[in-house]
Amino acid sequence: MTVHQLSIFLENKFGKLSELLALLGSENVRIIAATVADTSEFGILRLIVSDPEKAYTIFQGHGVGANMTEVLAIKTDAEAGRFAEIISLFTQAGVSIEYMYCFSLDKQSIMIIRTNNKEAAFEVIRKHHIEHVNACDLINL
Amino acid sequence: MYWQKDLETMDRKSLETLQTQRLTELIAHAQQSAFYGKVFTEHNITPESIQSTEDIRKLPFTTKEHLRANYPFGLASVSLDKCVRLHSSSGTTGNPTVILHSQKDLDQWANQVARCMYMVGIRDTDIFQNTSGYGMFTGGLGFQYGAEMLGTLTVPAAAGNTKRQIKFIQDFGTTCLHIIPSYATRLAEVMYSMGIDPKKDTKLKTICIGAEPHSEAQRKRIESLLGVKAYNCFGMSEMNGPGVAFECTEQNGLHIWEDYYLVEIINPITLEPVPVGEIGELVLTTLNREAMPLVRYRTRDLTRILPGECPCGRTHIRLDRFQGRSDDMIILKGVNIFPIQIETVLMGFKELGSNYLITVETVGNNDEMLVEVELDELYTDDYAVLQRLTKDIGRQLKDELLLTPKIKLVAKGSLPVTEGKAVRVKDLRTFA
Ligand SMILES: [Zn+2]
Numbered sequence: 046m047t048v049h050q051l052s053i054f055l056e057n058k059f060g061k062l063s064e065l066l067a068l069l070g071s072e073n074v075r076i077i078a079a080t081v082a083d084t085s086e087f088g089i090l091r092l093i094v095s096d097p098e099k100a101y102t103i104f105q106g107h108g109v110g111a112n113m114t115e116v117l118a119i120k121t122d123a124e125a126g127r128f129a130e131i132i133s134l135f136t137q138a139g140v141s142i143e144y145m146y147c148f149s150l151d152k153q154s155i156m157i158i159r160t161n162n163k164e165a166a167f168e169v170i171r172k173h174h175i176e177h178v179n180a181c182d183l184i185n186l
Numbered sequence: 187m188y189w190q191k192d193l194e195t196m197d198r199k200s201l202e203t204l205q206t207q208r209l210t211e212l213i214a215h216a217q218q219s220a221f222y223g224k225v226f227t228e229h230n231i232t233p234e235s236i237q238s239t240e241d242i243r244k245l246p247f248t249t250k251e252h253l254r255a256n257y258p259f260g261l262a263s264v265s266l267d268k269c270v271r272l273h274s275s276s277g278t279t280g281n282p283t284v285i286l287h288s289q290k291d292l293d294q295w296a297n298q299v300a301r302c303m304y305m306v307g308i309r310d311t312d313i314f315q316n317t318s319g320y321g322m323f324t325g326g327l328g329f330q331y332g333a334e335m336l337g338t339l340t341v342p343a344a345a346g347n348t349k350r351q352i353k354f355i356q357d358f359g360t361t362c363l364h365i366i367p368s369y370a371t372r373l374a375e376v377m378y379s380m381g382i383d384p385k386k387d388t389k390l391k392t393i394c395i396g397a398e399p400h401s402e403a404q405r406k407r408i409e410s411l412l413g414v415k416a417y418n419c420f421g422m423s424e425m426n427g428p429g430v431a432f433e434c435t436e437q438n439g440l441h442i443w444e445d446y447y448l449v450e451i452i453n454p455i456t457l458e459p460v461p462v463g464e465i466g467e468l469v470l471t472t473l474n475r476e477a478m479p480l481v482r483y484r485t486r487d488l489t490r491i492l493p494g495e496c497p498c499g500r501t502h503i504r505l506d507r508f509q510g511r512s513d514d515m516i517i518l519k520g521v522n523i524f525p526i527q528i529e530t531v532l533m534g535f536k537e538l539g540s541n542y543l544i545t546v547e548t549v550g551n552n553d554e555m556l557v558e559v560e561l562d563e564l565y566t567d568d569y570a571v572l573q574r575l576t577k578d579i580g581r582q583l584k585d586e587l588l589l590t591p592k593i594k595l596v597a598k599g600s601l602p603v604t605e606g607k608a609v610r611v612k613d614l615r616t617f618a
Contacts, residue, residue, distance in 0.1 A: 052567040054597050082569055086576070086594055089569060108379075108599045110564040143568065159567070 046167060047115040048180045049097035050157070054110060055081065055088040065090065068107055074100045077183055078157060080146040091146070093118075093157065095184050117158040117166060118178040123149050128156065131175060135160065138169045155183070187499075189304035189336075190297075193445050194500045201501060202239055205448055208473040210236045213245075216479045219263040221256050242448060242471060247457070247482045253283040253424070261478050262286050269477045273324050275423050285423055286477040292331065294474065298429035298443055299332020305434050305441070305500075306392055306417045308362050310337030313389075315360040317369065318397075319345040324427025325397060329364045332429060338362070348376045355388050363393040364419075364428075367400040367408060371540045374411035385413030394419045396428065401526060402507070403533030404540060405437075418507065424483055425470055431505050439492040439504030446473055449503060450482070451491055465490045465509055486511045488524070516546055516611065518553055523587055525610050531582045532559055537575055541601045544591075547614040555591035557583065560598050 055061055062081070069076065075095035082089045094100045097113060104111040121127045128147070135142060135158075145158040155178060160166040170177055188194045196204070214233040216222040225246060226232070235244055253261065262269070269286045276282045287295070308314065314333045320326030326344060333340045343354050351373060354360060365373065370393060377384050384390055390412055395405070396419035408416050420440050421428035431442035442449055448471040451460050460466040468485045488509040496504055510524035517523070525544060532542055539560035546555050559579070566572065576593045584590045 050567075052564060054561055054564040054572075054595070056596050056600060058600075087572070087596075089567070089572075091567070110561065110598050112564040112567050114567040 046117060046170060046177050046179065047163075048093060048118045048157075048178070048183055050114050050116045050159075051092045051094065051097055051100055051104070052112040052114060053090040053092070053104065055090045062090065065104075065109065068103055068109075069094065069100055072099065072103050074103065075184075078146065078148050078155070082144065093183065114159070115163070117156075117160065117170070118183055119156045119158060119170070120176040120178050121154050121156065123152050123154045127154070131156070134169050134173050134175070135166065138165055140165045140169060189301040194301070194305075194502065196445075196501055198501055201444055204445060205239050205473060206236065208445075209239065209242065209448060209471070212471070212473060212479050212481070215476070216263055216481060219261050219478075221252065221261045222263070222479075222481065239448060242450065242482065243459075245481050247469065247484050248480050249484050250283060250424070250486075254281040257281040258284040259286070261480070263479055264288060264477050273327075273423050273427070274322050276322075283424070285426070287426075288477040290476050291426070291478075294446065295328065295426040295429060296331035296335040298426070298446060299328055300336040301443065302419060302429050302432035303332060303336050303338075303362075303394070305432060305498075306394070306415070307435060308333075308336065308338060308392055312338045312361045312392075313341065313358055314338040314362045314364070315341035315343050315351070315354055315358070317343055317345060317351060317363060317365045317373075324421065324423045325364065328421065328427035328429060329394075348373060349380075352377055352380065352382065355390065356382070359389045361389050361391050363390065363414075365393055365395060366397045367395045367404055367416075368398060368540070370395060370408045370416070371404070371411065374408070378411075384411070390414050392417070394428075394432075396420055401530040401533050403530065407533065407540060420487075420505070420508065422485060422487070424480060424485070425472065426475075430470075434496065434498040434500060436496060436498055439496070439506055441496070441500050441502045442505055444502045447471065448473055449491070449505075451489070452484075454484075454488075460490075462491050463493050465506075468505070488515075516544070516555070516613065518546060518555055519589055521587060521589055523555075523589075527586050528557060528583060528591075529610075531586050532557075532579070534582070535575070535579060536562070537565060538562055538579075539598055542610070543601050543612065544610060545612045545614060553615055555589070556594060557591045558594045558596050558601060560601055561595050562598065 078093040080091050101111055101113055140160045140162050143159045143161055145156055147154050147156045210233045213236055217226055229246055268288050270289050271287045272284050274282050274284045316329045318325030330342055341354055341358055343351055391414055393414050393416045395416050405416050417433040418440055419428055420431040431440035433440050450469040451466040452469050453460050454467040465488055468487045468489050470483050471481050472479050489505045492504040492506050510526045515522055515524055532538055539562040542559040544557055579593045
């Protein structure tokens with residue numbers, strides 16, 4: 046139900062992002078999804094990669110502090126209104142979304158979601174038979 | 187326990203008698219120099235002017251500008267054939283300064299350093315590695331001769347090359363280090379990153395840290411990272427170098443050797459003495475330096491005398507942890523700020539690393555302060571937590587400084603670290 050996501054503290058410094066991503070590329074770690082949350086001061090780079098453990102070790106080896114978190118990965122069809130529907134199920138259960146990002150492939154969308162309450166979120170997913178993706182599925186995308 | 191029990195534990199009255207006698211001799215001797223000959227004549231000072239240590243106040247101050255103006259040998263009180271070494275410190279503006287030493291001066295200096303090292307428990311069975319730069323920088327040769335006089339096996343590793351320092355520590359079984367505090371933290375970090383646990387994999391037990399102001403929290407951090415006792419040492423090239431004042435094992439204030447130095451603490455603005463216990467500028471007179479005595483030298487270092495007796499039994503007064511230099515003091519919007527105040531606040535946050543940089547610059551018509559500080563690890567994925575941390579740092583700094591600096595969290599390892607002194611303050615203001 047969950048996948049591992051790596052977060053990296055990113056300063057607003059020119060070239061920093063490409064430098065970090067190049068570290069993974071050179072070690073054959075594939076990036077499946079990435080997002081940068083940003084303020085004027087700093088950003089957090091969030092990554093879903095083909096081998097999170099390896100990526101974590103690579104970052105540590107280069108003195109880059111990374112944080113590993115579990116996030117939900119939900120699969121939906123890319124129809125209008127589907128996102129809203131799923132989010133509203135969480136809202137009704139009192140689960141709030143801390144952040145989310147999505148990507149679409151063919152006619153399908155993957156939503157990566159971080160909630161404030163993992164257990165309650167699982168419950169929502171089970172109850173409403175929301176289709177989710179596990180780590181292996183995601184890597185094979 | 188004592189290197190020189192009679193001198194270190196001498197009762198105050200005898201100590202003052204000794205100081206008065208040495209001060210009188212000093213006046214007679216310093217008159218030999220071109221500089222003091224002229225100054226004393228102008229102020230009508232003779233050895234007879236000194237009846238007690240209080241009479242020091244009849245004498246004028248000596249400043250770094252005097253040393254520069256009389257560069258290189260204008261303050262020599264003996265002929266150059268009596269001198270065996272000089273140390274020169276480069277000036278960023280104007281002339282550098284020179285301090286001359288006779289053989290007697292060097293022997294006394296080594297004795298001071300040996301006394302300090304012995305005080306913190308270093309013995310001839312120890313192995314002492316000095317990570318100071320050698321050459322003109324007094325932390326190198328100063329500790330070298332002191333440690334040799336004490337009888338330790340010395341490893342004059344000099345500055346830099348962290349991997350090699352670590353190899354020496356492991357290969358030779360180094361037990362003691364002389365190191366600047368920012369480099370001590372760095373050394374520990376490199377050890378851990380190499381898979382070396384200094385507490386298990388080295389024999390380190392005592393380190394002497396100095397040359398940079400640092401907070402108690404930073405000392406504690408160094409002690410726990412390296413598994414050692416860290417002792418604060420104070421020295422300055424004008425006063426020889428290391429060995430002027432040093433903490434005893436109480437770790438509560440630095441004993442300054444009053445048989446070598448006469449201590450005053452003055453208000454840097456009014457130049458009047460401050461009451462015991464109040465912070466002011468340290469002013470020192472060398473009591474028995476031969477080649478180049480200095481009278482009422484304004485050190486620009488801010489500290490205070492700790493009142494009361496030290497449980498270690500030494501009678502020489504204790505100076506509090508240095509509060510920075512009156513030159514380093516940042517005056518921003520009329521507020522006096524010392525970098526150590528900022529450091530103390532930052533070290534209180536376990537989320538932060540030990541590197542920080544204070545930048546002061548003119549933005550529009552305002553002078554602004556920016557504090558950049560390294561995050562220790564990214565311990566959270568939550569944006570709000572980092573923003574809250576930034577706010578908390580800002581609030582605590584505001585309480586301490588009475589103005590609000592801008593705070594910027596930066597990634598670990600991104601601030602400039604030299605293997606010499608860490609850059610702590612950048613003043614980019616344009617003074618129109
Ligand atoms: Zn003591």
